[in-house]
Amino acid sequence: MNSGFLQAFQRALTCPICMNYFIDPVTIDCGHSFCRPCLYISWPNFPVLAKCSECKKTTWQRNLKTDIRVKKMASLLRKVSLQQFLSAEEQMCGAHRETKKMFCEVNKSLLCLLCSNSQEHQDHRHCPIEWAAEECR
Template sequence: MNSGISQDFQMEITCPICMNYFIDPVTIDCGHSFCRPCFYFNWQDIPILTQCFECMKTTWQRNLKTNIHLKQMAFLARKVSLWLFLSSEEQMCGTHRETKKMFCEVDKSLLCLLCSSSQEHQYHRHRPIEWAAEEHREKLLKKMQSLWEKACENQRNLNVETTRISHWKDYVNLRLEAMRAEYQKTAAFHHEEEKHNLAMLKKKGKDIFHQLHLSKAKMAHRREILRGMYEELKEMCHKPDVELLQGFGDILHRSESVLLHMPQPLNLELSAGPITGLRDKLIQF
C-alpha cells in the first residue's frame, strides 16, 4: 500500500480479487467492482451468468461497462505512487539533480526535462511518464480483450468437439445396424461384401473418432496458452508505471502470435461403400 494515500481511499480503488489498484474496473449488478480481467479470468466454461466474488449474488458476465470514475481514481493513485518513487534520492538525474519526469520511447529510459532536450535525445519521442504508462496499459487491455474473445470462440469450438465425441459412437453403431439391415434383404452370396463394408465403416468411424480427440486436445491446449498469455498481460498491467514501461518489451508481439492458428471444429463425414443390388431395388421401387 502507498503511504502517501489514506488506507480508506486505497481500499476504495483496490480490486478485491487481485488486491491491486483497479485496471479497467467494472461494476456489476450488485454494486461491487472488480478489474475486468480478474472478473473474466475463469475460463473453465465461460458462463453467461456468474456469481459475485464478494456477495455471491448471480450476475450477468457479458457487456459490462467500464466504471470511468473508479478508473480515474486508480490512475491518480498510481500517479501519486509514481511521484513518491521518482522523488527519492536514488532516482534523481545524476547530471542535473532534477526529477526524472519524461520517458524516452526510443531507448526506454527515464529522463529529466534537461536531458530530454539534449542533443542525444532531442529527436526522440518523449512522454510524461504517467501518460506513457497509461498508454501502454491501454494497449495491453485492448490485446487482452482480443485474447478474451478468442478464448470464448475456442471454448465454443471445444464444446462442439466434446459433444461430437460423446455422440460419435452411437452414430457409427446406428450406421452399422442400418447396413446390416440392408444386407439382410439381399442374397446370401453378398456375405463377403457385407463383411468388407462393415469392417471399412468401423475403421472409418475409429479414424474419425481419433481425429476428433486430437482436435479436442489441440483446443484444450490452446485454451491454456490463451489463459497463460492473458495472465501475463494482466500481471504486466498491474506493475508500477516505471516497471511497466521498462519491462514492456515484446509482450504485444508475443500475444499476437498466440492469436494466430486458432484450431477450428473438424468438418467430417462418414462415408460407406455401395451395397450390391440396392440401387436396382430402389429403381424397381
C-alpha cells in the same frame, strides 16, 4: 495521513484480479468491483452466468456500467502514487539534479528534460512518464 488508512484506501481502489488500481471499474450485482477488461478476460463466456472471484456468488450481468466515482478516485490515486515515486531521491537526475519527467522509448529509461535533449538521446522517441505509465498498464 495515517499509513494504515492510506493502505486501506489503496486496497479499496485495487482490482482483485489484476491487483492494480482500477481502470474502467464496473460493479457486478453482488457489489464487488473489477476492471472491465479483467472481467472479460476472467469470464470467457461473459455475459452468461459466472461466479464472482471474491464471494463466489453466481452473477448474470449484461449491462455493466462504469463506476465513474471509483474511476476518478483510482485515477487520482495513480497520479499521487506517481508523484510520490517521482519525488523520491533516486528519481532525480544525478548530472542535472532535475526530476526525471521523460521516458526514452529507445533506452527504456527515465530522463530529466535536459538529458532528453542531449546528443545521446535527441534522436530517440520520448514521452512524458505519465503517458508511459498508462501505456504500460
